[in-house]
Amino acid sequence: MKMIRLRIDGKLVVAPEGTTILNAALKAGIYIPHLCYMEMKEVGYKNDCASCRICVVQVKGMSRLVPSCTTPIKEKMEVITNSPEVMHKRRVVLELMLSDHPKDCLICGKNGECELQKLAISFGIREMRFEGKEGRYDKQYSIAITRDTTKCIMCRRCETMCENIQGCGILTGVDRGFNVIVNTAFNRNLLETDCTFCGQCVAVCPVGALYETDNTFRLVEDLMNPNKKVIVQVAPAVRVAIGELFGVEPGIDMTPKLVTALRKLGFDAVFDTNFAADVTIIEEATELKERVLSKLKGEKGVKLPLFTSCCPAWIRFVELNYPELRDNLSSTKSPQQIFGAISKEFWTREKEIERKDLICVSIMPCTAKKYEASREEFAIDGIPDVDYSITTRELGRLFKQYNIDLLEMQDEEFDSPLGESTGAADIFGRTGGVLEAAIRTLYEWLSDGKLEDLDYVNLRGFQEVRVAEIEVTGIKLRVAVVHGLGAARKLIEDIKSGKEYFDAIEVMACKGGCVGGSGQPYHHGNFEIVKKRAEGLQDIDYRKELRESNENESVMKLYDRYIGEANNEVAHRLLHTHYFDRKNHK
Incomplete structure (x- = not known):
């Protein structure tokens, strides 16, 4: 060069x-x-x-x-x-x-994180020398993302991300001259478009034109309600990123201090989404095993490849763009929703709490999880499995409001039993982790032997698409990992045209997986931060004594006591879901 x-x-x-x-x-x-x-x-x-x-x-x-x-x-x-x-x-x-920019910085969704605000501070601007007409647009709210188009500065970061990387094309420049702005077609609310709520537009927006819909005040009200029990679950990607909001290097595992901080905030029980991730693997690996064996028997109509179903933005992407592939999606719920279902079905029974009196909150690295929690199929008699989700950033702000210094917290452990997990669950938060975790368990089930090397390094990395071939007792599986919805679209088209064939595919909407989620601390284009978070999760996996989901004794006890066999009728009622054709929703 x-x-x-x-x-x-x-x-x-x-x-x-x-x-x-x-x-x-x-x-x-x-x-x-x-x-x-x-x-x-x-x-x-x-x-x-x-x-x-x-x-x-x-x-x-x-x-x-x-x-x-x-x-x-x-x-x-x-x-x-x-x-x-x-x-x-x-x-x-x-x-x-x-x-031509609103002056309501004190109540702006990006206050303190706004790059325009930081520039104004660095230039020492104290008065406005120019006055004139200001563009005004109504603020639009959705369950996951709030749009304040009046604050758009036409940087086009969101448009580039939505069109070129995610391949969704929801946001684009409209109008001309003074009125030009980045908007949706016909100024539709995001819920009325093909938006997947992946939130990567939020992650790159430099100002307050796009930000996550905030649920922190709702949480505060619930924590103050003496008639409610409020429990919380923490996603794996959160623990290696929240420390950044307190000056810690990316990738440092803050789990023990995070648990203490959440208790100090007032939660009645602090649990780990990883428990549910181990359950997800039991169900999803069972699905894959059954489909693969059915294919080997020559049965017709076997739906392969089996796509993972943990990412709600990916699920909505399929429903909107490829509804004919719904049966290829694993019917297993995401860990967030599995945790909600288990806690409100079984934990309430153990604690003699009525379902209506339990508030289940999730801490997630993602805005799409807010949308997922609101889906009607994840509620019984109008009571949702997960009441609402807040992002890593929202939680960090809440800690600071309550003078909770994460770094000063003592180390504590999650509550039992919904806080116990294996290393396989931790890697859910990085691209390739879900499929690697599933294969660890699937390999043992197909071979009836103990797997010596648990590290499927061919599934790791940050290439847009990674392909690996795995052989188990004569059974050959061709699998793929893809991150980014634009890359997923390309792979689907190759499969539909016959250029590619796979038995299983993991898809995550965000680049890097959940560690690069839209609810994480802003990385401002420095992808090395995302890589360090992924490395942090892998380190946790390495440190765990148990690294296969089927080794989680608490999960196995759950099956023995309440569920029975994986993928049975009880499991399908609680741990599985169905999908919709949303292609002509507008």
Whole structure:
């Protein structure tokens, strides 16, 4: 690769040919403010529309300022990032942007996390020199995502993510001139579109135009209600990310302190979603085993590949775009919903609590989990299995409101028995983890032998699609892992055209899996943070004495006492679900 030598603010910088001035400067430790630009090379995301012009710089020999995010470096180029002309231009651009932006920062969903707000602080803007007409749009609420289009700054990050990475095309630039904005077609509410609520638009939005619908006040009210028992379940991806909100490096397991903090917040019991993840594997591996054996017997109509069903954004994506594949989806509920069903069916019985008096809250790395909890099929007599979900970010804010310093908490363990789990459950939070966990158990069931090496490294990594072939006592399985809905769409089309065949496929909507979920602390395009979270989960798996879901004694006792055999009538009533054709929902 040819290397280019240039000077930025007098400093000699060497970077590969094709690098932009912005990236060359940032790599050299020279900060250039930017707003619309965001890049995650590992997942193919790049938003470089150069719409904000905050990143303009001066290049010797050029008559005008240029956007550093789209201007490639050249040999012997001399760049000035801090000349009076550059600084004046940036300030004027920022002031003009603020002149058409709401001033309700105190109640904004991104207050404290807003990149526009941080720029205004860094530039020391204390008054508005420009006044004029301000665009106004009604705020739109959905169960998972709130849209405040008035705050859109046309950076187009959300549009790029939704169209190019997720392949959904829900958000796009509409109108012209002063009225141009990123919006849905005909200004529809997200629930009226083909939105999957994956929330990756929320994850990249620099301002308060998109943010998760907040459930924290609802939680506070429930915790104060003496007539309710409030329990909480914690997803695996949360424990390796929430520490970031308190200055901890990504990937550090905060489980013991998180449990204590949740008790201090006022929950009556603190449980682990991982318990339900182990149950998910028992049911899902049973499904896969039965379908594979049916195929080997030559039975007709066997639905393969079997797709995983843990990701609600992926489920809604299938219902909206490929309803003909509904029978290929595992009917097993997600761990969030399995936990809710078990807690309200069995835990209430053990504790002599009426179903209506139990509030089950989930802490999730994802906005789609809010939508999933609200689905009508996950309720009995109008009482949901999971009452509502809050994100990692929401929980972090709540801790800070209550002066709960996560780092100062003593180490405690989850309550029993719904807090016990194996390492297989922990890796649910990273791409490839669900399928790897299922194969650990499936292998033993098909071979009737103990598996010596539990690490299916071919299923790990961050390539868009990973393929592996596994042989068990003469039975050959071809499996795949895919993350990102756009990549899933491509793979489905290849399967439908006959180019590919698989027995099982894991799909997660978010790049990196749940560790890269839209409810996690913002990584601002630094995918290394997502990787570290995934490594953190893998480390937890390595440390566990038990690493196969079928080794979870508490889960096995649950089956012995209440359920019986996996995939039986009782299991299907409580732990399985069905899906809908939503293709013509509009």
